[in-house]
Amino acid sequence: MSLLSVIGPVMVGPSSSHTAGAARLGWLARQCWGDAPEEVHLFLRGSFAATYWGHGTDRALAAGLLGFRPDDPRIPEALEEARSRGLRLHFHAEDVDGAHPNSVRFCFARPGREMEVVGASVGGGAVRIEAIDGFRLNLSGELASLVTFHRDQPGVVAAVAGQLARLGVNIAAMSLHRGGRGEGAAMVIELDEPIDGPIVESLAGAHPALERIFLIPAAGGDLP
Amino acid sequence: MRSFAGMISRASGGLSLDEALLRWEEEKEGTDARRLREAMGTRLDAMERSIVEAEEYRRSGRFVGHDGILLGRYVSQSRSLSGPFPLRACQIALAVATYNAAMGRIVAAPTAGSCGILPGLLFAYREIFGAERDQLLGALIVSGGVGEVIARRATLAGAEGGCQAECGAAGAMGAGALVFLRGGTAEAVAHGAALLLKSVLGLICDPVAGLVEVPCIKRNGLISGLAVAAADMALAGIRSVIPPDEVVDAMAAVGRALPEAFRETARGGLAATPTGRSLRKTLAEEAPDLEED
Numbered sequence: 063m064s065l066l067s068v069i070g071p072v073m074v075g076p077s078s079s080h081t082a083g084a085a086r087l088g089w090l091a092r093q094c095w096g097d098a099p100e101e102v103h104l105f106l107r108g109s110f111a112a113t114y115w116g117h118g119t120d121r122a123l124a125a126g127l128l129g130f131r132p133d134d135p136r137i138p139e140a141l142e143e144a145r146s147r148g149l150r151l152h153f154h155a156e157d158v159d160g161a162h163p164n165s166v167r168f169c170f171a172r173p174g175r176e177m178e179v180v181g182a183s184v185g186g187g188a189v190r191i192e193a194i195d196g197f198r199l200n201l202s203g204e205l206a207s208l209v210t211f212h213r214d215q216p217g218v219v220a221a222v223a224g225q226l227a228r229l230g231v232n233i234a235a236m237s238l239h240r241g242g243r244g245e246g247a248a249m250v251i252e253l254d255e256p257i258d259g260p261i262v263e264s265l266a267g268a269h270p271a272l273e274r275i276f277l278i279p280a281a282g283g284d285l286p
Numbered sequence: 287m288r289s290f291a292g293m294i295s296r297a298s299g300g301l302s303l304d305e306a307l308l309r310w311e312e313e314k315e316g317t318d319a320r321r322l323r324e325a326m327g328t329r330l331d332a333m334e335r336s337i338v339e340a341e342e343y344r345r346s347g348r349f350v351g352h353d354g355i356l357l358g359r360y361v362s363q364s365r366s367l368s369g370p371f372p373l374r375a376c377q378i379a380l381a382v383a384t385y386n387a388a389m390g391r392i393v394a395a396p397t398a399g400s401c402g403i404l405p406g407l408l409f410a411y412r413e414i415f416g417a418e419r420d421q422l423l424g425a426l427i428v429s430g431g432v433g434e435v436i437a438r439r440a441t442l443a444g445a446e447g448g449c450q451a452e453c454g455a456a457g458a459m460g461a462g463a464l465v466f467l468r469g470g471t472a473e474a475v476a477h478g479a480a481l482l483l484k485s486v487l488g489l490i491c492d493p494v495a496g497l498v499e500v501p502c503i504k505r506n507g508l509i510s511g512l513a514v515a516a517a518d519m520a521l522a523g524i525r526s527v528i529p530p531d532e533v534v535d536a537m538a539a540v541g542r543a544l545p546e547a548f549r550e551t552a553r554g555g556l557a558a559t560p561t562g563r564s565l566r567k568t569l570a571e572e573a574p575d576l577e578e579d
Contacts, residue, residue: 064315065307066325068396068433068442068459069404069426072332075386076347076498078398106576113496115573116348118389133332138389155576185443187394 071187074137079164080110080117083183085137086281088126090191090203091168091179093278099127100172101150108163110183111155120153123166127151132187162192197248199239205252206280208262213271214240214247221269222251231255256280287431288438290476290530297472304424304466307431323423329393330419330426333405336392337378340385347387347499349565353507354381371414372514376507379406383506387499396433396442399449399498400456402506404429407460407513411467421467428466429459432479439531440538444491445550447541449505454486454537457509457516464517478520480530482513487533488540490548492555495566501556 073082092099104123106114114120118138125140126132127149136143144151156167162182170177180193191201194209201207212218219238226233232254240247262277287293287310296306308319346352357377360366366373379402386392392401408422433442436455441447458479465478486509494500526533547554556562 063434063437064311064317065322065427065430065434066329068430068437069326069329070393070395072329072391072393073398074389074391075398075401076389078394081389082394082398109496111576114576116495116497116569121389133391135391153576185445186397 067186072133073187074122074133074135077117078187079183079185080113080119081122081137082132082187083164083185083189084110084117084119084122084166085126085130085132085134086187086189086203087166087181087183087191088123088168089129089131090126090189090201090278091170091181092127092129093203094179094191094194094209094276095170095177096276098129098147099149099170101152101170102127103152103154103169103171105154105156105167105169107156107158107161107165107167110164110166114153124149124151127168165192194248197239197241197246199248199250200237201250201278202252203278203281205234205254206256207278208249208251208253208257208265209276209278210249210251210272211274212247212249212269213273214242214244215269215271218247218269218271219249222249222265222272222275225265225268226251226253229257229261231257287434290435290479290534293431293435294472294476302424303431303472303475304427306472307427323427326427326430327419327423330408330423332391333393333395333426334409336382336385336390336401337405337409339390340381341378343385343390345385345388345390347384347503348497348569349494350384350387350499350503352384353504354378354384357507368511371410372511374413375406375410375510375514377406378410379403379506379510380503382406383503387497387503395429396437396455396459397444397452399444399493399502400452400506402503403453403456403460403510403513404463406506406510407464411464417467425463425467428475429463432459432462432475435531436483436534436537439534441541447537448489448544448548448550449491449502450483450486450489450537451541452491453502453505453509454483454489456506457486457513458482460510460513461516461520464513465520468517468521470517470521474520476530477525478517480526480528480533481519481524482509482516483533483537484526484528485512485516487537488544490544490555491550492548492557492562493550493552494557494562495569496552496557497569500562500565
């Protein structure tokens with residue numbers, strides 16, 4: 063808890079969890095997908111499904127998918143904006159046992175590629191991505207974060223961390239998630255310093271067990 | 287800051303309270319105090335912009351229209367019981383809270399549901415009494431310090447502590463800010479905040495149809511007036527018999543004891559009245575259907 067979290071965030075209303083958090087989730091999901099999405103099915107859960115209309119949750123999610131931030135004044139018109147940019151959105155409700163009460167599952171699709179991202183709005187505008195392509199993980203997006211998908215093998219963590227060390231990039235936090243020993247695994251590394259695309263590409267070759275690696279830029283704070 | 291007691295002792299060394307709060311955060315979080323002040327300045331500017339936009343665009347919510355405009359018209363007829371300062375603060379608070387409901391851009395202070403109170407108090411103060419930006423910024427930082435004590439000892443979320451934790455906390459933060467603007471001591475700031483909190487202890491969060499409109503918007507207006515009175519009482523030397531930190535602890539305990547129906551679930555209080563339920567139904571009928579899978 064800091065002064066800036068008490069007085070803030072600057073956001074489009076009316077609700078930090080149902081509007082600002084939803085915009086942030088859409089934005090993070092778009093970062094996971096990697097570029098401008100063309101078609102997304104959104105499955106709203108819990109109170110997102112129950113009260114989405116009154117809180118503009120649908121518009122906020124659309125805004126985030128368009129790359130708008132939670133304080134972007136274009137959020138109220140995001141559904142129209144999505145249509146005019148050719149982004150096809152389909153909203154559904156789904157009932158999932160044990161799902162976070164304010165959560166959503168995004169299914170991105172375009173010919174030859176699909177991706178599923180599940181995220182929850184956890185209060186005060188803060189969010190977390192809970193799963194990507196069925197992989198359970200925990201990504202808040204507060205700091206710039208590297209996400210890897212790899213086989214669970216010795217040395218993957220050291221290879222990626224070693225490269226970051228050589229680049230002088232400090233790791234703020236990291237977490238590992240795996241299906242089982244030797245099976246598919248994911249790693250989330252939160253970074254103190256932003257890194258660029260070429261560095262991410264160079265990291266992809268750090269270990270043969272790495273299947274995919276991508277960067278989620280920091281949410282962007284008020285401090286330069 | 288973890289306690290009002292800590293806040294008072296930090297400000298006792300000749301340091302102004304706003305500077306003491308910034309330095310505390312610098313020590314604890316490593317955030318440069320000067321940059322933090324600048325970032326808070328950006329928040330202050332965003333708050334001012336939310337007032338300008340709210341009063342210019344005059345968008346209305348689904349259930350609540352233009353109460354700020356009604357109040358302004360009434361004030362201009364010179365028949366009001368309250369003085370110009372609390373009324374102008376109330377008018378701004380109503381306008382900004384309505385703007386929030388209408389998907390306008392605001393500063394959550396501390397939450398979106400209570401976003402009208404601080405802009406109302408700070409900028410009405412500037413209009414009526416005159417204040418430099420630096421003074422308002424100092425007051426905003428002090429209000430943040432009060433909010434931080436409440437966040438650390440209790441909560442700022444209606445879903446956890448009811449409306450006492452949202453509009454109540456904003457009112458306490460605003461009362462502290464006003465005491466500071468008037469040159470009150472850190473002790474008076476803490477007591478102004480405590481006096482406000484004591485008068486809203488147990489205030490439930492019962493949003494009709496789950497929207498941030500009824501009763502949220504009018505509570506923003508009314509609690510602004512209450513904050514002015516609490517600040518005046520503290521400046522007059524009135525002290526809370528229960529120490530401010532104990533008041534916040536009591537607020538936390540009351541919040542925990544509140545039944546879930548009164549913690550933002552829209553199942554109790556005004557939301558459960560016949561009219562509240564009927565408004566919920568109207569809204570549900572308006573909503574486009576989601577596809578069930």
